[in-house]
Amino acid sequence: MPHTIAVAGKGGVGKTTTCGMLIDYLCKKRRGPVLVVDADANSNLNEVLGVEVETSLGAIREEMANAELKGTIPKGMTKADYAEFKFNSALIEQDDFDMLVMGRTQGKGCYCYVNGVLKTLVDKYAKNYRCIVMDNVAGLELVARVSLLFVVF
Numbered sequence: 001m002p003h004t005i006a007v008a009g010k011g012g013v014g015k016t017t018t019c020g021m022l023i024d025y026l027c028k029k030r031r032g033p034v035l036v037v038d039a040d041a042n043s044n045l046n047e048v049l050g051v052e053v054e055t056s057l058g059a060i061r062e063e064m065a066n067a068e069l070k071g072t073i074p075k076g077m078t079k080a081d082y083a084e085f086k087f088n089s090a091l092i093e094q095d096d097f098d099m100l101v102m103g104r105t106q107g108k109g110c111y112c113y114v115n116g117v118l119k120t121l122v123d124k125y126a127k128n129y130r131c132i133v134m135d136n137v138a139g140l141e142l143v144a145r146v147s148l149l150f151v152v153f
Helices: 015-028 045-049 057-070 079-088 111-127
Strands: 005-011 034-039 095-101 131-138 149-152
Touching: 005 015, 015 034, 015 045, 015 095, 015 131, 034 111, 045 095, 057 079, 057 111, 057 131, 079 111, 095 111
Parallel strands: 005 131, 005 149, 034 095, 034 131
Antiparallel strands: none
């Protein structure tokens, strides 16, 4: 079971910066591998870590909805298989850590589907990591994604 640190609190208090410093410390002390989770709709932890994000879970959710409407899901794949393939492709692999980015929501304040996907992926990948560091949105209402240690500002 990995050690999980979720950083939550009011907006503008340094949650993302704190996560970046924690991740840097864990990597330098070889406490990894570390799974980094940017669970904020306004994702920018990647910028703190110097990582380019090609896609987020929210963007994939939009892509999946469009593919279903347009009928562009690849032949021979079920919607569920295609979704699993796409969501697994969202894992960004670095030398000392890997990263998942939640990204935008399904409309104003609706985190339901993307939150579920994020929880499923974190649960799936958790056994491969010694530590998980999660940067959350302002507030505590969404940190029930995994069992964790809270750092609240």
